[in-house]
Amino acid sequence: MKILVVGAGAVGGYFGARLEQAGRDVTFLVRPARAQQLRRDGLRVLSPHGDLTLKPTLITADELSSPYDIIFLSVKAQALDQAIKDMSAAVGPETMIYPVLNGMRHIKTLTKAFGERAVVGGVCIVIADLDEQERIVQIAPLQKLTYGELSGEITARIRALDDAFRNAGFDTELSANITQEMWQKWVMIASLGLATCLLDGPVGAINAVPDGQQTILQAIDECAAIATACGFPPPQSLIDNIRKQATMKDSKLTSSMYRDLKKGAHVEVETILGDLLEHGHCYQVPAPLLQAGCVRLRVYQNTLKSPSPTS
Structure with a gap:
């Protein structure tokens, strides 16, 4: 072909x-x-x-x-x-x-x-x-x-x-059942992207500070709750795997969004986080960390559109 x-x-x-x-x-x-x-x-x-x-x-x-x-x-x-x-x-x-x-x-x-x-x-x-x-x-x-x-x-x-x-x-x-598979990946990348971009570090660095692990786990729970409300609940095995990867103490794991952020490049905030947050609003699923992550990255995106200040 x-x-x-x-x-x-x-x-x-x-x-x-x-x-x-x-x-x-x-x-x-x-x-x-x-x-x-x-x-x-x-x-x-x-x-x-x-x-x-x-x-x-x-x-x-x-x-x-x-x-x-x-x-x-x-x-x-x-x-x-x-x-x-x-x-x-x-x-x-x-x-x-x-x-x-x-x-x-x-x-x-x-x-x-x-x-x-x-x-x-x-x-x-x-x-x-x-x-x-x-x-x-x-x-x-x-x-x-x-x-x-x-x-x-x-x-x-x-x-x-x-x-x-x-x-x-x-x-x-x-x-x-490809639609379910796509939602499962969405939960995975949204969870990791939200945590690393909002908290500004790789997984290990986040887990190394007080309340870091709890915050990562809350981010995962918010993303999974929205998928469940939309009719695509992630299997427990997937959630367990995401939690395991996200709570490793010495992990250098980041997300593609975080790597783009650190390069000063555009990030897929609306596709990965914004659209998920919109689905959450439709089903009245509370997602304060997801909302904060969207705001943080939207502010960042706007700085890329603005002309550089002259000295």
């Missing part, structure tokens, strides 16, 4: 590189500046599972002329509207759009743009980042893609997507 990876950042670049390494037909849709850098340096991955450098097949939006079978959509939430415009020529009647964005809001945006049939559900688990040399650095061994029809059906086309992704150097799962 012809696979178009939209975005060659930490997530799309990593999984796209593994797919290409496994012999799949992969093309990366990138912005002109990224295309120039990748043509010069190659797509470079540093990983516990083995480093690699590829000369990827690249295309820019103005060069797209025909549909692809699978579109692996891996941009940040703030780039979604532009990505929809850029990739529109690649979407045909049989194209499957496989998004791995955080939260749930993007599903509504994509179905509005391309129709319900075009969009499948997706969950991506990987901890990776771009370093100062634009290399993709996988920080931890976790690497998994989960996918499924939003209807829960196991269709011929989702089996074809499964065939394309399986045995490509990372874990995969074909799910008959």
Whole structure:
């Protein structure tokens, strides 16, 4: 199957590189500046599972002329509207759009743009980042893609997507309940993002101070309570695992939101925290830490939009 990876950042670049390494037909849709850098340096991955450098097949939006079978959509939430415009020529009647964005809001945006049939559900688990040399650095061994029809059906086309992704150097799962899986990831990343961004430190540093552990656990409880009220209760095993990861005394674990915050970059506050808080308001679920985290990051986002003061 012809696979178009939209975005060659930490997530799309990593999984796209593994797919290409496994012999799949992969093309990366990138912005002109990224295309120039990748043509010069190659797509470079540093990983516990083995480093690699590829000369990827690249295309820019103005060069797209025909549909692809699978579109692996891996941009940040703030780039979604532009990505929809850029990739529109690649979407045909049989194209499957496989998004791995955080939260749930993007599903509504994509179905509005391309129709319900075009969009499948997706969950991506990987901890990776771009370093100062634009290399993709996988920080931890976790690497998994989960996918499924939003209807829960196991269709011929989702089996074809499964065939394309399986045995490509990372874990995969074909799910008959992908919406629940997406909510579970949302609770996980929202809990960690809320704690690390609001409390301004990695997990271990938070647990090292009085009341730190109690505050992290409260953040997890708030996020899980909202998911439960919305009809997607996280299984106890997931909550136990999040609690375990979040209360390790010497852990350097952070969230992608926190790493973006420390870089001075835009953070996905509305997608990960704001939308969850809005769901909580709808069901009258009290979430004071989540509200405080949203306010803190919205204030931060506004400073990025403001011009720098002159001396």
